[in-house]
Amino acid sequence: MTTPAPTLLYIDDDEALGRLVTRGLQRQGYCVVHASSGEAGLARLRQGGIDVVALDQYMPGLDGLETLEQIQNIPNPPPVVFVTASQDSSIAVTALKAGAADYLMKDTHGDFVPLLHVATEQALQQARIRKARDDAVAEVHASRDRYAALAAEREMLLREVNHRVGNSLQIIASLLHLQASSSKQADVKAALTNAMGRVAAVAQVHRRLYTSHDLKSVLLNQYLEALLEDLRRSAEGNRMSRLTLKSEAVEIDPDRAVAIGIIVNELVMNAVKYAYPDAAGPIHVELHAAGDDVELSIADDGVGLNVKVNPESTGMGQRIVNAMATKLEAAVERDPKHSGTRIVLRFRRISAPAASLAASAR
Template sequence: MTETAPTLLYIDDDEALGQLVIRGLQRRGYQVEHATDGETGLARLRQGGIDVVALDQYMPGLDGLETLEQIQLIPDPPPVVFVTASQDSAIAVTALKAGAADYLVKDTMGDFVPLLHVAVEQAIKQARLRKARDEAVAEVHASRDRYAALAAERELLLREVNHRVGNSLQIIASLLHLQASSTQQADVKAALTNAMGRVAAVAQVHRRLYTSQDLNSVLLNQYLEALLEDLRRSAEGNRMSRLTLHSDPVEIDPDRAVAIGIIVNELIMNAVKYAYPDGSGPIHVALRGNGNEVELSIADDGVGLAAKCPDPRSTGMGQRIVSAMASKLEASVERDPNHAGTRMVLRFQRQKPPPPDVSRAPQGAAQNAD
């Protein structure tokens, strides 16, 4: 594919010199047009199709500097090589500051034409590089804008999904509550109430994400406060009226928040069922953060594990759920032996520790693992 020859517009009131420039640059592969004054040159430039301009300083009407100023007002103007017979360096400085790509002193015999060719070549190359750079910057900005728009759309969709999931889970919890309220069998009522609490624990996470500015984390203290309020409202009578929370502001990812919420629900329900055989009593939930380490405790002032007799209605489901969620968190669950009632302590890390790098394991250890 043959590249089109670049077109140069030479603006100079000297007709003879214009002919010398035309012949000299046409031999070097340029298409050359000649305008004898600034107004004519500007009119031609506005038509488009000019790749580079050679502009004389002294002309009737608009001089070179005035014409250069007008050229810079044209959208996407071509590069300009300023040409003059004057030896005054102040003109060169003024022209370069006004936007000229280069400056050249001419003579009346046309000996400057080879130098003009070099200057024009450099001006075109610089203009192409500048255009490529501007296009690259514009593309970067456009890509960044597209990414920001996609991120905003993704965030909106995630909020909508969390909203819908949270609503659906809340409906399920409400149905379980209605079913529990309508049954007369104590074991069925207890099972439905426990299931309702587990669903509510998950629903609260989605509710937090829907109303939060950050979809990647949950403020655990706010989440637990909302979860405990749900439990208070759903409890029969005043069995959870003395349920309290003391919490540090701890931020955690949504998946781990779900596991923590389910554990809290199970341990609170366990305390409600077994700690106070003769009625209700205080249940304390405490959350403490220290760097990456977090401690969560659920305590009651009831009869304690030693005084509890195995309940024939118990299936051990709650204990299995707590163990499964603790395993998901890579957490430890222990009973505080120094507490008069029952105090269960869960210790875990805010961020899940990274898996071990097996590529760094000693060769012997890798062989032993096989």
Template sequence: MTDAKPTLLYIDDDEALGRLVSRGLQRQGFCVEHVLSGEAGLERLRQGGIDVIALDQYMPGLDGLETLEQIQAIPDPPPVVFVTASQDSKIAVTALKAGADDYLVKDTQGEFVPLLQVAADQALKQAMVRKARDDAEAEVRASRDRYAALAAEREMLLREVNHRVGNSLQIIASLLHLQASSSKQDEVKAALTNAMGRVAAVAQVHRRLYTSHDLKSVMLNQYLESLLEDLRRSAEGNRMSRLTLSAQPVETDPDRAVAIGIIVNELVMNAVKYAYPEGKGPIHVELKADGDDLELVIADEGVGLNVKANPQSTGMGQRIVSAMAAKLEADVERDPNHSGTRMVLRFRRANATAAAAPEPAAP
């Protein structure tokens, strides 16, 4: 409705009363159109331009309740004030339940016209409130739909990015493996193999992300199983044939999964190189959860603390483990009572700062 005078359609078979209503409401700022039957009222309503309806109950042909029912079937109908000379409250209740906005008892002298003007004004205001509410709800639904579409597009793009990054890293790891296999120098072979394991640890996270329905978390048990399988395939002479994993189902974010995978790669490769000078032996990786705390163990049954430091070692692996442990805010311990080497890392499932941060609100 605009600032122009509102148009009221008065449906009543009483011509004299119709003239009284028209004169009275026109003085109050309404444009009034009067029709003598429910059928005529419905026909006029279909032409549009009606802001509010005053509807009599007792009319030949369609009565007021039957007309009201058909009015409510029209899309976005104007508000209706039900008007009748009957004192029967059942009619009022029935009309209000059928969709009327208000109910008035009329008289033949037109003394009800001021009350009709108040009721029509109130019905128009209520209609404006309902329209504003419906428009707001429609906008909210549209915003949610747009947000859902954007979120779906973002997820698809992230999945594609992780797929491409994972493929690229896998290609790099394969190239490093080929280079290591063809190298004649043990030092170069070892360096390339170590680099390949580190790249593969990161690639496995991206592989998990683009093959998962959840782009925000990684199942560590599945991730570690795939990572260790990569290490077994890359090892020479079956030196990792006794590499085993025992891991509980644990979820964590991708960044922490990368750090965990790199630590496992470094410590497993360290055990392969130094724990069994005479050949192969068992290497066990264990991951268990206690609430929000995780414990990661990498253990072997090798020479342990009795081995002397390798003079060719650069200490790079130890520095990487320390850096990744700091990223996890992990406590790293070496079990002095274990006959071989047993490294224990304890850390939270999620970073303390990230866990304390509130989730962003959806639009």
């Protein structure tokens, strides 16, 4: 594809010099338009199609500096090469500060035309580089805006999904609660209550996600407080009046929060069933962080491990705790010094694959 010849606007009140410049630059492949005054040059510029301007300083009416000032006010003005016969260097400095791309001295015989050709070539090259840079910056900004819009849309969709999932889980938990409350069979009531607690543990994570500005993490202290409040309102709530929480503000990803919630639910319900056979008693949930490590404990002051396991127990709760502990890559221990039962889990705040990925990113 052939590149069109650049068009130069030569603004000078000297008609003879205008003809010399026109012939000289046409031989170099330029289309040249001559304007004999600043006003005429500005009028031609507003018509468009000018790639570069050569501008004389001394002219009747608007002089070169005044014309240059008005050129700079035109949207996307072409580069300007300032031309004058004056030996006063202050004019050159003023012109360059006013936005001229280059400056050169002229003579009355046209010997400066080759220099004008070089200056206009450089001015056009600088203009092309500047345009490419501006286009690149504009594209970067546009790409950033598109990414921000997509990220905002994705976050909105995730929030909506979490909202719908959370509502669905809450409905299921409520139905299980109603069924457990109306059941006359103790084993059925217990099974429904356990199922309700497990669903509520997951529902609380989703509730925290869609009511938070951060969809990537959950504050465990807020999450556990809400989860324990759900347990207090459950079918077994009358036996959890002394259920307490002591937790630091620990952020964790939603998947690990679900596992922690299910473990807390299982161990609290286990303490309610077996720690205090005759009445309600204290149950303490504690969560502490030390650097990248987190310690979770569920303790009671009940009968401890010195009694026989309830023959009606299926061991499902223990299997669930072990499965969730494996998901957390947690170590599960019983505290032998505690008079009742105290289960301690220790795990990393961030899972091993995520931790290695974060380290490599740093």
